[in-house]
Amino acid sequence: xxxxxxxxxxxxAAWEYFxxxxxxxxxxxPPLETIAVALVSMIADGSIFRHTLATMLxxxxxxxxxxxxxxxxxxxxxxxxxxxxxxxxxxxVLMPIPSLAWVPLVVLWFGIGNVATVLIVVYASTFSLxxxxxxxVKTINPIWVxxxxxxxxxxxxxxxxxxxxxxxxxxITGIRLAFGRAWIAVIGGELLASPQWGLGKxxxxxxxxxxxxxxxxxxxxxxxLGLFFERVVFQLLERATVNRWGMASGARR
Amino acid sequence: xxKRIDLRHVTLRYVTDTREVLAVDDVSFTVxxxxxxxxxxxxxxxxxxxxxxxxxxxxxTHGDVLIGGARLDGTKHDRGVVFQDFAQLFPWRxxxxxxxxxxxxxxxxxxxRKDTALEFLRLVGLADFADVYPHQxxxxxxxxxxxxxxxxxxxxxxxxxxxxxxLDAMTRDEMQRLVNDVWQETKKTVVYVTHNVxxxxxxxxxxxxxxxxxxxxxxxxxLDLPRPRDPLSATFVEAQRTILGHLGxxx
Numbered sequence: 001x002x003x004x005x006x007x008x009x010x011x012x013a014a015w016e017y018f019x020x021x022x023x024x025x026x027x028x029x030p031p032l033e034t035i036a037v038a039l040v041s042m043i044a045d046g047s048i049f050r051h052t053l054a055t056m057l058x059x060x061x062x063x064x065x066x067x068x069x070x071x072x073x074x075x076x077x078x079x080x081x082x083x084x085x086x087x088x089x090x091x092x093v094l095m096p097i098p099s100l101a102w103v104p105l106v107v108l109w110f111g112i113g114n115v116a117t118v119l120i121v122v123y124a125s126t127f128s129l130x131x132x133x134x135x136x137v138k139t140i141n142p143i144w145v146x147x148x149x150x151x152x153x154x155x156x157x158x159x160x161x162x163x164x165x166x167x168x169x170x171x172i173t174g175i176r177l178a179f180g181r182a183w184i185a186v187i188g189g190e191l192l193a194s195p196q197w198g199l200g201k202x203x204x205x206x207x208x209x210x211x212x213x214x215x216x217x218x219x220x221x222x223x224x225l226g227l228f229f230e231r232v233v234f235q236l237l238e239r240a241t242v243n244r245w246g247m248a249s250g251a252r253r
Numbered sequence: 254x255x256k257r258i259d260l261r262h263v264t265l266r267y268v269t270d271t272r273e274v275l276a277v278d279d280v281s282f283t284v285x286x287x288x289x290x291x292x293x294x295x296x297x298x299x300x301x302x303x304x305x306x307x308x309x310x311x312x313x314t315h316g317d318v319l320i321g322g323a324r325l326d327g328t329k330h331d332r333g334v335v336f337q338d339f340a341q342l343f344p345w346r347x348x349x350x351x352x353x354x355x356x357x358x359x360x361x362x363x364x365x366r367k368d369t370a371l372e373f374l375r376l377v378g379l380a381d382f383a384d385v386y387p388h389q390x391x392x393x394x395x396x397x398x399x400x401x402x403x404x405x406x407x408x409x410x411x412x413x414x415x416x417x418x419x420l421d422a423m424t425r426d427e428m429q430r431l432v433n434d435v436w437q438e439t440k441k442t443v444v445y446v447t448h449n450v451x452x453x454x455x456x457x458x459x460x461x462x463x464x465x466x467x468x469x470x471x472x473x474x475x476l477d478l479p480r481p482r483d484p485l486s487a488t489f490v491e492a493q494r495t496i497l498g499h500l501g502x503x504x
Contacts, residue, residue, distance in 0.1 A: 143341045150308060150334045151355035151406060161354070165345040245344045246388025 004231075030213040038213035039220065047202075052221060054197035055190065058114065059182050062121025066178055069122075070129035071171070075159060077130075078137025078167070091130060099124035099185045103192045117189040117198070124185030125178035132177065136170025137163055169242045176234055183226060255442045256321035256331065256409030258284040258307060263316035265302055276302050278467035279316070284410075287440040291457035293447055293496065299468025300446045304414050307444060308334050321409055333403030333441075335413040339395045342387040348374060348398045349383040355406030373401040376435060393417075393424040397431065404439055411441040415448070429455050433481055450500070454492045455482050462499045472499040 012032060019031040026034075042048035076083040099120050106116045140163060148162040164171075190200025199218050206214035242248045265277040277299040284290045292300045305311045306318055309325045309332070318325055320332070333355075335341070342351050352370035361369070374380050377397040387395055396416050403411055413432075417425045429452060436443060436456075447453050453460045457476055464471040474496055478488055 141340055143336055143338050144343060146308075146310060147334065147336070147341050147343075147402075148354070148358075150332050151402075152358040153354075157358065161357070162343065165343070168345070241345070245386055247344050 027210065028212045030216065034213045035216045035220065038211070039217040042214070042217060048217075048221065051197050051199050051202045051218070052225070054195070054201075055186055055199045056225075058117050058121055058186050058189075058198065059179075062118045062186070063125055063175075063178060063182050065118070065122045066125040066129055066182070067175070070126050070174070070178075071133055074130045074133025074174075075137050075163065075167070077134040078140075079159075079163065084134075091127065095127040095131070099181070100188045100192065103189065107193050112193050113195050116193040117186065117195055120189035120193065121182045121185050125182040128181055129171075129174040129178040132170045132174025133167065136167035136174070139170075140166040165245075169247050172234070172238060172242065176230070179229060179234075180226075183222075187222065254407060254409065255287045255440055257286050258410055258442060258444065259317070259319040259322075260303070260307070261317045261319070263303070263306060263313045263318060265299070265306065265311065266314045275467040277306075277313070278469050280463075280468065280470055281316075282461050282470060282473065284442055284444060286442055289436055289443045289445065289456055289458045291445045291447055291453035291460045292463060293450065293453045293460050293500075294463030294468070294471075295448060295465050295500070297468075298463035298465040300448075300463055301414055302468065303463075304412055304444060304446050307410075308332055308412050331409040333406070333408040333411045335396070335399045335403045335411070335416045337415040337418050339392050339419065341399050342395055342402070344387050347384050347386055348379060348390065351387070351398055352402045352405045354402060355408075359406060361406075369405055370401075373405040374398070376438065377401045377431060391424075393420055393428060396420065396428060400432070400435065404435070404441060409442065411443045413443065413445045415446055417452075418447075418449075425452075430481065432456060437480065450493050450496050451484060453496065454478075454489060455484060460496060462496060474499070 016032050019026070019029045023029070030038075039048065042051075073083075073087060077087050078084075102123055103116070103120060106119050110116045110119065144162055144166050145158070148158055153161060186198070187200035187203070190198040191204045194201060194204065199222055202218045203215045206212075206218070238248060260280055260282055263277060263280045264275070266273055266275050268274070280299075280303060282290075292303060294300050302311065306313050307320075342348075343354065346354065349367065349370045352373055353366045356366040356369055371380060371383060374383050377400055379394060379397055379401070382390060382394065382398075387398065390398065399416070400413075403413075417428045420428060432445075433456060445453075445456055454476060460474045460476065461470055462472040462474065463469065474492070476492055478486075478492065482489055
């Protein structure tokens with residue numbers, strides 16, 4: 001935690017040095033103080049919260065849809081060869097396409113707005129999640145399944161009580177990756193599919209007026225939120241589950 | 254509650270890339286109700302394969318496996334299984350919740366489930382470790398939880414596949430005493446797979462000695478030594494000598 005703080009302090013100091021070095025004009029590389037002022041003014045008028053909330057909502061809805069698609073399909077693929085045969089080619093074709101490449105088409109179909117942006121987020125996050133659930137279920141220790149089956153766990157109960165918890169380490173990794181991709185996609189989606197609010201939109205609008213301080217303030221907020229989810233939300237989730245069960249890699253004996 | 258097991262002319266063949274393998278060749282034997290039967294043989298004799306067929310993990314190519322006089326149908330299991338691998342416990346459940354698993358699948362109410370689980374954890378000497386996760390337990394303790402889990406939901410037969418092979422010698426002796434005590438208390442029908450002659454003589458009412466490549470029954474040796482058995486007594490050593498003779502390893 002302390003080491004992380006030192007790294008961040010060094011990064012900020014390096015920026016400050018660069019900003020004041022005069023390589024670029026102050027207008028396009030503003031020092032920390034100017035960025036802070038921009039941030040504070042956006043906090044004061046509440047606009048930053050509105051932008052952040054809009055972005056977070058798109059990520060949350062997109063991720064929720066991705067989870068609803070990827071978890072059941074990934075489990076079926078990992079467990080049943082038939083489902084794997086049917087879906088594997090589709091995954092192989094769709095997964096490598098960058099989600100932002102879909103933006104023009106999605107905008108064509110659904111117009112500019114929330115639907116388009118959320119769909120981009122769904123596309124970006126579904127596949128890494130699906131892949132992790134699929135592989136996680138496939139590589140479960142078969143002895144757990146056998147032990148459960150002799151004790152009459154079949155069908156839904158086998159999924160609920162054995163396959164789900166057994167695959168949870170991979171599923172959490174999948175959610176982590178999916179979150180990262182969703183976060184990238186939402187900013188890109190907001191830039192290109194331009195709804196009214198959102199951190200991506202904020203950056204794009206600021207560009208029109210060469211407000212580098214606003215852009216950097218928005219980047220700062222994006223960074224802080226990413227850090228918060230990675231270090232707080234996901235770590236708590238892991239601590240309550242896989243770490244506690246001794247299933248996290250490294251803690252395994 | 255204990256059920257008898259019949260194997261009738263059980264044969265298992267499987268095909269690899271290059272050839273067909275006869276793993277188990279026309280094996281027949283019966284395990285009486287509440288009998289403790291040891292399946293003993295060198296590696297490659299198909300003892301684990303036979304156990305997997307009794308457990309329903311594999312189907313014989315020919316022949317029948319009957320439990321309580323009925324054929325296995327794949328879904329209605331009435332068997333408790335203890336594997337060699339310590340990883341058989343569900344790491345996401347505490348010791349008690351592991352033992353409760355089979356009861357949960359039988360829709361036993363929560364309070365009753367808990368009581369039963371604690372009772373069986375007490376039977377294997379782990380009452381104080383009920384709320385501990387498997388990764389916090391030693392290998393021997395994990396196997397004890399596995400035994401408690403396998404018998405807690407009161408199966409007709411208990412199958413054990415070299416459950417102590419990966420333990421150190423001292424812990425293994427302790428576990429064998431425990432299995433003996435638990436069996437005398439619960440009187441399950443037990444099939445116990447091992448390659449350890451002393452272990453078979455310590456635990457079995459009867460030892461079925463298997464031959465390897467292909468797996469066949471070579472001899473059936475009844476053991477009527479009084480329990481608990483004394484591994485240093487003359488009769489115990491004599492029984493080991495007889496079995497070693499059948500294995501073709503007598504010096």
